Amino acid sequence: MKLAHTIIALAAFVLFAGAASGQDYGNRLGVQRGGAVSFEPQGPGVLFGALDPAVKKWYVPQELYTDYGWSQREYSNYAQDPYERYVNTTREGDYFYDVYGNFTTRGWLIYDWRQFQPQPLGSGIFQSTRFNRWFNAVTISGDSQGQYKYAITVGDRIRTTLTPMTFSKPDFNGVQIDFSSDKYRATILASRVSEPIRGSSQTSGGITEPITQSNITSLFGGRATFQVGDFIELGATLMDASNGNTLLDMFNGDLIAGSLTxxxxxxxxxxxxxxxxxxxxxxxxxxxxxxxxxxxxxxxxxxxxxxxxxxxxxxxxxxxxxxxxxxxxxxxxxxxxxxxxxxxxxxxxxxxxxxxxxxxxxxxxxxxxxxxxxxxxxxxxxxxxxxxxxxxxxxxxxxxxxxxxxxxxxxxxxxxxxxxxxxxxxxxxxxxPTANLVGGFTLAGTGVLGFDFYGEWDRNKRYLQYPNAALFNEGEKHKVSSEVSDAWHFNVERQDFPWFVYGEAYSIEAAYATTAFLTNGVGEVQYDNSQRHLYEFVDDNDDQDRFPDWIRFGSTQDRAIYPGWDQNNDFITDFNQNDNATAANTIPDYDEPFLRYNVDRPEFLFGIDLNNNNWVDRFEDDDLPDFPYKSDRRGYNFFGGLHLSPEARLTLGRTDEESQMTDAFNQTNYALFTFDKDYAGLGRLRVFDMLKQAKDTIPDARREPTPFVGALIQPLVQDILPAQDTWVHTAFVGFDYKGVEGLSFVNKLKWEIFSQNKKDPRDSSGLPLNDSASFFGLINKVDYTYSLGSLDLQPRLKSEFLRQTAFIAGEDRREEWAMTLQLIGRLPVMKHTTIESGLEQLWFSDRVQDEDELKAAGRLQETGDLGSTNVAVQLSTTSDYLGYKLTTQVGLRFGRTLTERVIEDNDRPGVFKTGNKSRNETTTFITVFAGLE
Structure with a gap:
């Protein structure tokens, strides 16, 4: 028995001695606890190897002593053992721990937003350069189990929509937390909107300090929905943007109304x-x-x-x-x-x-x-x-x-x-103003007794506080007051073929606002500075791209706004297809040689214009947030009809709305007929015919859609109210004939007339209106493609006629005709090389100006007529190079324009005649494109 005890004791001593003589890694490999490894901080310990009672000072770093057994008296000789260079101790990142002291990871800090109150400069956001370089300015974390899923998204430009009346931005900068299950969905949004970080908070020297502030404007809110049965969904939304100061105790103030800065x-x-x-x-x-x-x-x-x-x-x-x-x-x-x-x-x-x-x-x-x-x-x-x-x-x-x-x-x-x-x-x-709160409820249904519907009610509260320095210094609450505005709308529709019906009612108070005031770093707010001190819950983004249309803090100006003009979805206006950020082109395609054949002027567009400002609604660019309905409007719109056939539809409806702040109103009754059919072996026929009886005195201003001129601010077009008591008839007929192989014959006719019912009608500024104003346009174009061996030829002919009378009495009418003749030839000369040449002749006639009257009056000016000739040749070759598909183009285009003018006959003084003034344009180019396919 004693022997056994002795053997056990000796074995234990040997094991202990072996363990003591092994390398001690401290806490770097973690601490084993119940099968799990823990890495929480332990605090500095005592190195027993350094406990010798010697007078000599200890100079060897603990890490080098522990890992390599270095001694400060040792002689350094690298003849046998080569020198091992120093390496960056953070090449694999730093050590990070959570709020409980648990080891999180070894790596790099990407994003960190912390707020300490009460404390000066208590709001800090750190955003590493790796946030952009590695993750393209967005990180997404999430998890799922069964039906339950959630995601945490941090980004500079997150496209986020809660509801169209409460929060909708194409470039939200902040944090979005989403949850979803079979029955429930929820979203939380948070951002320091007064100074979000776009890019990086690191300086050029690599300093990793966060950007801190005491005076801040914070955004917080979210939305939750839950399914009631199989057909109805209920939702609730709340968004709040409030000013604050981190010197104050967060819970001593008002979390919703915020505080003064x-x-x-x-x-x-x-x-x-x-x-x-x-x-x-x-x-x-x-x-x-x-x-x-x-x-x-x-x-x-x-x-x-x-x-x-x-x-x-x-x-x-x-x-x-x-x-x-x-x-x-x-x-x-x-x-x-x-x-x-x-x-x-x-x-x-x-x-x-x-x-x-x-x-x-x-x-x-x-x-x-x-x-x-x-x-x-x-x-x-x-x-x-x-x-x-x-x-x-x-x-x-x-x-x-x-x-x-x-x-x-x-x-x-x-x-x-x-x-x-x-x-x-x-x-x-x-x-x-210290805060802006928007909250409300939604109700949506699908297939409820055959009806689909959506309703939303929202309330806007704008908080104000009376400033007092003593209250602020003591951290006490200020006197809070508020202003309240409401908004609601409800849509319902039903499809029961061949019948259909749709109705919408709405009321948006004029003061309903989704705009908050932003403070700067020193706590000042410029209440009339929309570009720096306003934050929008709902942006103006009429073309629905990634950039808001207006200029606000943290956003860039969108200088290419073209709602509805990008039907091929390439993010470029269809009226200037060869314009982009790299190779700018300021000439619209309908005025550019050779391109003008395929592209027609925007005047020939047609569509629904229920606000009666002589511009199709879906093409409008305004300066308002993208609510479903404009502020200061209350009314309804209702229409119904039937499908006469799968291709034909008849619609009857009425719009009745009013301005809540003025006595303006819009009462429009309308009838609409559409027909769209493809005839096999013949072509496509399209018909649009709309008749309106409009009494509209509500002005709806818009921006001129001119993205191709590069204007800093697109000009504002005021609504002259051309349909205050008016019959409006708009008709469009289009027929594309393709019955012959290689032949394309396109025809478009648009006719629109405004007939005033009032006696002595006046526009919005009091100018007299014509009793009748009209637009008539006709486009015919034909091209035929055929081959002569390897040579492909395509002759083209386009005729464009336009006649327009003005709304305002005394303004000039417009009548012009243009004929374009083109011949395009394409010849492959090698496997990947093509020579393409073209000839274009344009004749343009202004049919309003009378040359004989100008000559009789001796007016030395242009008659409006012109002719132009353009010749172009281009060599194009494609080849594979370093993984790219290179396209190299070499070419020349020469153009000559002859502008007709009234001039005085040099041989007969006092006698006037027409002559031409010539102008030449030459373009040579060598261009290389690198593509991926």
């Missing part, structure tokens, strides 16, 4: 102005009517916490006038602001007539106004900063016009009332 609260507010004006100044009557005004000022004793409310009578020195009112016309019982006139009520707390509480102790200012008619109420204060210097109080109309301070619109009258029947009491508080 340091820049807004460093100085006391000493002046407030309320501006009342005419909401429809163009009519010159029935503007804002001010019957009475009152104010309540609340001050706080910060030692006792007691608050005291002062009325207007209590804060005015006896015998003095305060507030000071400028502008307005005195009427019986009220003050009026008609047309461009303004009523400006100044509350200057530094005015000697003011004897109320000190501005440093004021915590809220509440107004009580009695107003009527078509009013608009705006407010201003000396803490309400803009792009220009703040004017000194008091404000006058002249000061506002010259200094253009940043005004915030608070209330507007509904309709355009001019008879005081909307007399009402308006109570509101002054405050600086």
């Amino acid at each position: 340091a820049g807004q609260s460093t100085a006391p507010l000493t002046a407030v102005a309320i501006i009342l004006s005419d909401d429809s100044p163009e009519d010159g009557i029935g503007g804002a009517a001010l019957f009475s005004h009152d104010v309540h000022i609340t001050s706080r004793n910060f030692e006792t916490g007691k608050e005291t409310v002062f009325t207007l009578q209590e804060v005015v020195r006896p015998g003095a006038r305060w507030p000071i009112i400028f502008g307005g016309f005195r009427r019986s019982g009220f003050l009026a602001a008609d047309g461009p006139e303004r009523i400006i009520v100044n509350y200057d707390f530094n005015d000697p007539a003011y004897v109320g509480p000190n501005p440093t102790s004021i915590v809220s200012v509440d107004f009580d106004y009695v107003v009527a008619n078509d009013f608009k109420i705006e407010m201003w204060s000396d803490r309400q900063t803009g792009q220009r210097a703040q004017p000194a109080a008091p404000l006058t109309a002249e000061v506002i016009d010259s200094s253009q301070p940043a005004l915030i619109t608070l209330r507007r009258a509904e309709g355009n009332v001019t008879d005081i029947t909307n007399l009402q009491r308006m109570q509101f508080d002054y405050g600086l």
